[in-house]
Amino acid sequence: MSFTWIMVLFFGFLLVTSLPVGLYIKKVMANETTFLDRFIGKIENSIYQFLGKNATTREMTAKQYAKGVIGFSVASFVFLFVLLLFQGYLPGNPNNVPNMSFSLAFNTAASYVTNTNWQAYAGETQASYLVQMLGLTVQNFVSAAVGTSVLFALLRGFKRKNAQTIGNFWQDMTRITLYVLLPLSIIVTILLMSQGVVQNLSANLTIPSLDGGTEQLIPLGPGASQIAIKQLGTNGGGFFGVNSAHPFENPTVFSNLVENYAILIIPSALIVAFGFFMKDLKQGRTIMVVSLLILVLATVGIFLSEMMPVMQDQLMASGNMEGKETRFGIILSSLWASSTTAVSNGSINAMLDSFTPLGGLIPMFLMQLGEIIFGGAGSGLYGMIVFVILTVFIAGLLVGRTPEYLRKKIDPYDMKMACLVILTPLMFVLLGSFAYILLGNPTASMTNTGPHGFSEILYAFTSLANNNGSAFAGLAGDTTFLNMIGGTIMMITRFVPMFAVIFLAGNLANKKQTSVSSGTLSTTNPTFMVMLIIVIFVIGALSFFPALALGPVAEFFVTK
Template sequence: MSSIFIQQAIFLIILIGLAIPLGVYIYKVMTEQKIVMTKILGPIETNIYRFLGPTAQKPMTAKQYGASVLFFSLFSFVLLLVMLLTQGILPLNPEQLPGMSLSLAFNTAASFVTNTNWQAYAGENSLSIFSQAFGLTVQNFVSAGVGIAVLFVLLRGFMNRSIKHLGNFWQDLTRIILYVLLPLSFVVSLLLISQGVVQTFAGSVETTSLELGEKIFLPLGTVASQVAIKQLGTNGGGYFGGNSAYPFENPNLISNFVENISILLIPAALIVAFGLFVKDWKQGRTIMIVSLGFLIAALIGVTISEYYGPQFNHVLGQMNLEGKETRFGIGWSSLWAVSTTAASNGSINAMLDSFTPLGGLIPMFLMQLGEIIFGGAGSGLYGMIVFILLAIFIAGLLVGRTPEYLGKKIEPFDMKMVCLVILTPLLLTLIGTMLFIMNPQAMSWLGNQGPHGFSEILYAFSSLANNNGSAFAGLTVDTPFMNILGGSIMLLSRFIPMLAVIYLASNLGKKKSVATGSGTLSTTNATFVTMLIIVIVVIGALSFLPAMALGPIAEHFMTK
C-alpha cells in the first residue's frame, strides 16, 4: 500500500514540475510576447489572420465575443454532424462502415463540440478513419481551444480598467491551438508511438488468435494523434470502445504515465498562467492548494476503497481488481479515475462500474462539484474562479461589506452570472436523472437493479451535465431518447455557463479598480482557503447528498 502512495506522490511532483514552465509559456503566448516558436509559427499565424479577414484581430465586446463562440461552435456542430451521417460515402473507410443514425450523430456531434466526448458507440465498429481523424480529432483541438479562450476573457475582465473590449476570439483560438495544443500534441504523439500506440491510415488486419487459433481482425487507425489531444485537451473520447484500457491506446506503464500526466497538465499550467496574468502569484497559489487538496483527498479515498473494500479480505490477499487491467493495478487505476473526473476528461483505464460503491462515489462527486478541481481546459479554472467569487460574496454578507476580488467589486449582476455558471450543470444533472427515471422504458435500459442501477443513471447525467463523458457500464445509452436528451444537456451545460462567464468578464472590465485597504478580505491566506473548500463541499453536498443516499451510499451499506 505504501508503494502505491509513493508512486502517486511522484506523479504529482512531476505534474507540478512540468506545469510551472508550461504555465509561464502559456502566459507569454496569451500576452503576445515573443517565444521560441514565434519565428516558426509567426508566419503561419499571420496568414491565418489574413485568410480570416479584418475581424480576426479587432477587439470584441461581450456580445461580439459570445456570438463568435456560438457561431464557431454551431458551424463545428453542423460540419461534424454531416460528416458522421455521410461517412459511408467519404474516403478513408476501409471497413465500409455506414453513416450513423440521426440521433446518434446528433449526440456525438454535441459531445465533441462541447468537449464532453460522451460516446454511445464503440469507435472501431462505428467510425471510419476519416471521421476519427478529420472529425473527432479536429474537434478535440478546437473545443479545448474555445474553453481556454473564454478563461482568458474572464482574466482580461479582471485586469481591464473601465474597458469594454475583451480581446478577439479568432486570435485567441488561433494562438491557443497553434502555439500550445499542436506542439504539445506532437510531442505526446511521438512518445506514445514509441511505446507502441498505433498510428496508421490502414484499416483492420487479419491475424490468428493465440488462445483458440481462430482468425480475428485487429482494428487500427490514427490512434496516437487522437489519444494525445484527447488527453491534453481534457476531451477523453477513445479511438476504441475500451478507451485507454485498450492496449492499442495504452500499451504499458510508460504510456499510461504519459497519458495520465497529459490529462492534468494544461489545467494545472493554466493555474500558473493565471497567477502571472493577474500579477499576483499568491492568487494562483491559493487555487493550486485547493485543487491539490481535493485531488489528494479523493485519490486517497479511492485507493483505500479499492484496496480495503468491505467485500474483500485483505488478510487473504483479496482486493478489488475486478474491471482493472493487471498492467496498471489498483494504484494507477485509482489515480486515473480521480484525474479523469477532476479534469473534465472522461477517459478510462479501468471499468469504473466495477469500483467499490465508495470508490465510484468519489469520482462521481468530483464531477458534481462542477469539475473545478483542475477541471477542463479553461472551463475548470473559470469554474473555480466563480466559486471564489461566491465565497467572497458570502464573506461580504457576513461582515456587511461589498465584496472585492482582484481589485473589482462584486455586485448583483456579477452574482447572477455566478449563479448561472454554478447552478446550470447542477440542475441539468438532477433534471436529466429525473426525466430518465420517469421514462416507462427506463428499467429495460438498465443492466442492474437497486442502488447500483440508480448509481449508473446518476453517474451518467453527472457526466453529461459537467462535460466529462465517462460512464458506468450497464446503462444502455444508444437509444433515441438518451441520445437526444444527453445531447441537449451537453449543449446547454457547456454554452449557458460559457456565455455567463463572458458577460461576467465584460461587466468586470467596465469597473474601475478599487484600491486594497485594511478592510479588504484576503484571498490568499489559510482562512480563505478553508472557507473556499467549505463552500465548494457544502454546495456539492447540499445538492447531491439525497441522490447519493439512494445510490452509492445505500449500496455501500448493503455490501457484505
C-alpha cells in the same frame, strides 16, 4: 513502488513542470514573444489573412465575443453532424464503417463540440478514419481552445478598467491552438508511438483466435495522434471503445503515466498562467493548493476503497481487481479515476462500473462539484474563479463589507452570472436523471437493478451535464432517448455557463479597479482556502447527497 512514492513523484513532477508551461501559456495569451514565433508565426499570419484583418485585430465586446463562440460552435456542430451521417459514403473508410443514425450522430457531434466526448459508439467499428481525423481530432483541438479563450476573456475582465472589450475570440483561439495544443500534442504523440500505440492508416485485421473456433478483431488506425490531444485538451474520447484500457491505446505503465500527466498538465499550468497574467502569484497559489488538496484526498479515498473491498462477505487480500488492467493495478487505476473526473476528461483505464460503491462514489462526486478541481481546459479554472467569487460574496455578507475580488467589486449582476455557471450543470444532473427514470424505459437499457442501477443513471447524467464523458458500463448509451436528451444537456450545460462567464467578463472590464486597503478581504491566506473548500463541498453535498444516498451509499451498506 508504494502508493505514497508514486503520488509524491507524480504530483511533484506535475507541479514543477506546471511553472514553465504556465509562464509560456501566459506569454502566448498576452501576445508576448515566444521561442516558437519563428516557426509558427507565418502559419498564424496566414490564418489571420484567411479570416480577415477586421476579424482578428479588432477588440470585441462581450456580446461580440459570445457571437464568435456560438457561431464557431454551431458551424463545428453542423460540419461534424453531416460528416457522421454520411461517413459510409466518404473516403478514408477502409473498414467500411456505415453511416451513424440520426440520434447517434446528433449525440456524438454535440459531445465533441462541447468538449465532453461522451461515446455511445465504439470507435474501432463505428467511426471511419476520416471522421476520427477530420472530425473528432479537430474538435478535440478547437473545443479545448474555445474553453481556454473564454478563460482569458474573463481574466482580461478583471485586469482591465473602464473598458468595453475583452479581447478577440478568433485570435485567442488561433494562438492557444497553434502555440500550446499543437506542439504539446506532437510531443505526446511521439512518446505514445514509442510505447507501441497504433498510428497508421491500415484497415482493421480479423484473425483466427487460438481456440480455432472464433475470429478476433485487431483494430488499427491513426490512434496516437487523437489520443494525445484527447488527453491534453481534457476531451477524453477514446479511439477505441474501451478507451485507455485498450492495450493498443495505452500499452505500458510509461504510456499510462504520460497520458495521466497529459490529462492534468494544461489545467494545472493554466492556474500558474492565471497568477502570472494577473501579476499576483498568490491568487494562483490559492487555487492550486485547494485543487491539489482535493484531488490528492480523492485519489487516496479511491485507493483505500479499492484496496479494502468487501465482496460477497469476503475480504479480498489483493484488493478489488475486477475491471482493472493488471499492467496498471489499483494504484494507477485510482490515480487515473480521480484525475479524469476532477478534470473534465472522462477517459478511463479501468471500468468504473466495477469499482467498489465508495470507489465509484468519489469520481461521481468530483464531477458533481462542477468539474472545477483543475477541470477542463479553461472551463475548469473559470468555474473555480466563479466559486471564489461566491466565497468572497458570502464572506462579505458575514463581515458586512462590499465583496471584492482582484480589485473589482462584485455586484448583483456578477452574482447572477455566477449562479448561472454553478447551478446550470447541477440542475440538469438532477433533471436529466429524473426524466430518464420516468420516460426513458431505463430497465430495458440496464444490466443492473437496485442501488447500483440507479448509480449508473446518476453517474451518466452527472457526466453529461458536467461535460465529462465517462460512464458506468452497465448503462446502454446508444438509445434514441438517451442520445437526444444527452446531446441537448451537453450543449446547454456547456454554453449557458460559458456565455455567463463571457458577460461576467464584460461587466468586470467596464468597472474601475478598487484600491487595496487594510480592510480588504484576503483571498490568499489559509482561512480563505478553508472557506473556499467548505463552500465547494457544501454546495455539492446539499445538492446531491439525497441522490447519492439512493445510489452508491445504499449500495455500500447492501454489499457490506
